[in-house]
Amino acid sequence: MTWTAAPTLHETDQAEYRADVGKVLSSFGKDAFARWEREGHTPREAPAALGAAGLFRRRWEDGAEGGLPLLVAMCQEICRVSGGLALAAMGHSEIFIGALRWLGETPSQLSLLESALDGRIIGCFGATEPHGGSNLRGVRTTAIAEGSGWRLKGTKRYISNVGRADYVLVLAKPEKPEHVSDLSLFLLPLDHPGVSIDGFFDTVGMQGCDVGQITFDVTLPYDALLGRPGIGLLYATHLLQFERLAICAQLTATADTALRLAVAYGRRRTVGDQRILDKQAIRHKLANCQAELWNLESRLSELVSVAQRNGKMPAHEISALKLAAGESTGRIIDTCMQIFGARGYSKNFPLERLWRDARLARLGGGTDEVLSDLIASGLDRHDPDADALIARLEALDAPRNSPQTHSSAASSNVRPVVA
């Protein structure tokens, strides 16, 4: 299906960039995306073509935060046609290029950055391991200083696009860490002797992008280490903010696609002599979806502006948006699928693919539970006004007819929480 995006919030400003992304996407041919899904891989040439067209370079031209509107535009355009390519391209751009651009110093790291920006080298990210991915402090892959370089040894699992990438950015710990967060980032070429791709996992969605496991025991040069040793977790946490924002952009575009299809179907499909779009039960469902989607789009736009203005990613707010967008988009697509009846469940229509693809957002880039915990950590703060008000109200909390209770006293003692 060729899908022309309707202008929404971010689209007017980045029309030219969106059109250029669209040109690269159309160059793959109309059957390509379905073929990639069947094959379980996005060919290396696809993210490479985005790079060759200068699209990664332009995204990064105005800096990490300055280029966020283009990141949003790129994610939205790509995932309208291929969730798999969006996943592969975002790992390459936001984690691999993001890390090299931020931390690259040596001539070989800077040269790798140039190649990555042009799509001559494609990168991916390996943090998760077979025993778990939520708690990165538990990473078991080791990096031991050996001679003038490093011996990197371990297994990384669920790496998106590892089957078609050239490099993987690996999170590893020293042999004897000083503390649990003592991790570092390493650049590992996937064709290096000692690296083996163990295989791939069959997943529910995003089937156009492989997700695999690698095992390695390799000796690398000293500048395989990216950034300073011991603060790799901090680096990874920062880079994940960009991936999370990219996921939010993909989710809004996926929800928008599903909603537009459902409305179009509702206009065509009649039951008796009435369009299903005229049934109140259907209209109201779609209206609720639109309301939810507009809220997500506004919040995404606002967070992009905040990050651009402050030159800093609002980490808690981005996590909160990803948490809300993951759940909300799932609901929206599910409703849209319902409106298609059996066709929504059939592979002849794209709703079932959108439904499957969107589910990953609640796991990848930080699970709902991990993000909830992060947001909750910001909630649990001393709030003198609210604490004082609760204390006063508790002191006055008695049944209405009690002789000690003076409702007028209660109200006169109450100060507004926000002055």
Ligand SMILES: Cc1cc2nc3c(=O)[nH]c(=O)nc-3n(C[C@H](O)[C@H](O)[C@H](O)COP(=O)(O)OP(=O)(O)OC[C@H]3O[C@@H](n4cnc5c(N)ncnc54)[C@H](O)[C@@H]3O)c2cc1C
């Ligand atoms: C298609 C796909 C692509 C992926 N791509 C990549 C990639 O490119 N690179 C990469 O490194 N990883 C990737 N992942 C892995 C992904 O990041 C992890 O799946 C995710 O971090 C969760 O780790 P886990 O699967 O090991 O679950 P676990 O960590 O085992 O968690 C299991 C459950 O326990 C919950 N849980 C864990 N900790 C807590 C807590 N403290 N409080 C409450 N609940 C908790 C989790 O939320 C989850 O529900 C990918 C996964 C998939 C499915």
